[in-house]
Amino acid sequence: MPIAHLLSNKRRLWKFHGGIHVPDEKALSNACAIESIPLPERLVIPLQQHIGAPARPLIKAGDRVLKGQMIAAPSGFISAPVHASSSGTVVAIEPRPIAHPSGLSGVCAIIEPDGADTWAELPPPLPDYPQLDPEQVRERIRWAGVVGMGGAAFPSAVKLSPAIERNIQTLVINGAECEPYITCDDRLMRERAPHILEGVRIMHHLLGVAEVLIGIEDNKPQAIAAMQQALADTDMQAYTHVVSIPTLYPSGGEKQLIHILTGKEVPTNGIPAQIGIVCQNVGTAAAVADAVLVGRPLISRVITVTGRAIEQPRNLEVPVGTTTEDLIAYCGGYQEPPRKLVCGGPMMGFELKQPSVPVTKSTNCLLALTAAESPDPGPSLACIRCGRCAEACPAKLLPQQMYWYARSKDLDRIQDYNLFDCIECGCCAQVCPSHIPLVQYYRYAKTEIWAREQERKKSELARARHAAKQARLERQEKERQARLRQQKAALEAKKPGDGEGADPKKAAIEAARQRAAAKKAAAQTEGP
């Protein structure tokens, strides 16, 4: 029944403010099926790959590890373990350059694979999870080290165990992939749709939601078709909808996607759970299915290696810890010297300062951009207040005003203009005719405010300490005074007894004097 089919697909969609159309460049790599990459000679596995408390290393240099063996354990609730992505020997545990916007280093386990790829003993699959205690299933996801694979790397088990008072009604699955160039989620949906849906089913079970909405941008018709086909083969149709959304950057932003699909706005400074929604990426869903149904930890992910400087753009299934250098070599090296290497998409990704950094659980794309693709924007001119940035801003901010206050370091005023609602999507900077690096100004202002906040906390602490010390000294002084007063009072209390000759010393002296006087008198009477 085509009409009913059409009607069932005609969901109401909402539009977020602004957004921009950028050439999606997905054709470079979206025809390349996911391939596995041969094991590299060295795996560099960062021990911190998630948002939250760092993981605690469980191994030391010289140890032999098996594939899937936990090499770092979570510390705290918001944390995630790390597993070895192949079997081999731990050569070292030391700081190495990692994918970080400021080019920082992080502690990594360097593993020399033995080539055998021997699995450690894995926990049993849990195919009967609907009958199990949900806590047991969450514990499995937590054990597997699943984190948000769309980029934020927030531990998934935490997001799947919402507080009881938060009534979660909707699970939003993010397959929008709105960043240009990136095609890893597109390929994953085309090739592994049933597996993704298995993960969705598990998350649906854990959250007990009424509805699951899978949002995919309409520039990926094959992914949409594959997901719809796979959905038709399941019993999930009653509550799951694959929704084609208009292609408009940044529709894959969590807040934007939720707004498009539900019309709800995530409150400022809030999380989706506050409005009854949990949002997970399609890659995360697949990782959840791996953890629960196969018993396999998250040790590899699909990553797009693309850009016009790359000889052969590809979508690769890559063990965590493979370096970007290995990836580029596998893709045939460079066609021409790249202007820059970018980790992540071109809109929000950051330029890599070192050519060789390890792939983590949340690395979705490696871009080698030519100078023509990513031209130097040149020196920025003065802001002419044209307001194109405000028209493009998906958060409905006034970027031109925020820029003004960021430049003048007016950190209070810039917060009045809701700096912290900025999601750093880069729309404003892309449309700015003066080529001002606006996002950079906002990052700067945010860090300045955080630093100031920390300074204030520190000085408040110092002040509190000082006040406590003053109070303590005062108290001690008072106590001393009180003690002295007490002693004095005790003495005063004894004084009235003096008249009775109660003092034995005085009495003894008096007695001695009387004795001496008597002796003297006796001597005089006995005299010649």
Place this chain on the structure above:
Amino acid sequence: MKSTIVSSPHVPRANRVDQIMLQVLLALVPGVAAMIWFFGWGVLINVVLAVTFAVLAEATVVLLRGRRPWPAVGDLSAVVTAVLFAISVPPTLPWWLTLLGILFAIVLVKQLYGGMGYNPFNPAMAAYVFLLISYPVAMTTWLAPSMLAEHGFTFMESLRAILTGALPPGLDWDAVSSATPLDEMRGKLDLDMTIEEIRQSPLWGSFGGRGWEWVGNWFLLGGVYLLWRRVITWHIPVSMLTGLLVSAGVFWLIDPQTHPFPAFHLFSGAAILGAFFIATDPVTACTTKRGQVIFGALIGVTVYVIRSWGGYPDAIAFAVLLMNIAAPTIDYYTQPRVFGHGGERG
């Protein structure tokens, strides 16, 4: 790889200031051509003189400020200011007044406030007002439109008039100049004539002054081009013209014999030019969308008030400058509701 690190986004930028300015200049072409057609070569000579003075003044001040003149002059904003100024002044304005006006606009109003992007007032309009107040006669001596003129100026005659102030032999200023439609309307209304009587004069065309009305149409064409290319949005022009039309309409409905019909206001003076090219100057206008609607509407109403009861027949420049003062305040009170701040729907 180069060592400089460029912040995200890593994609080509969509716009450039000089390209935006170039679009504005392109959009001005039909209107300026119409002005040349109706008012002679003097218009073109003024444009060329003004642009030359403006570029030289801008480059000099930027050099004095210790910066390289190229990017500053290359953004074409001084050229736009110069053209807007040149087409606002009478076509035979002495060259030194053009120079004075341009120096005022570029050096005082623009560069001394910090240059491109920092000037609170529209430079072209500030210079126009400065000259209008200081040299009222020279600034109101307009030639008659070509169809009404007994003597059409040749290129050389225009040039001579501008450079030396000399008119072709046998002519004096009274013979070649003509009241602008706004002047004419004001003067006659002050003489207690009815609109019907006033419109008997051959000065009047189908909806405004003859000649003048068509200039407005050609500027409108340029304005539509700017809207189409998204150089400007509808908010300021539409709200400004609506403000003007509504004010004019209300009084016209009250008494059509003493208040000119709304279309007269629309197609006289610089209403269209002002709505699409002057009030929309991004640097000096409001930047929030709601603010722009208020900004535009207030300009429209102010134009009507000054035209009807003020001391000058046309009022675009005064109204724009007045609202330039108000723009930051309007912006402050019209901030959009930010995503996630209350309300379920955006």
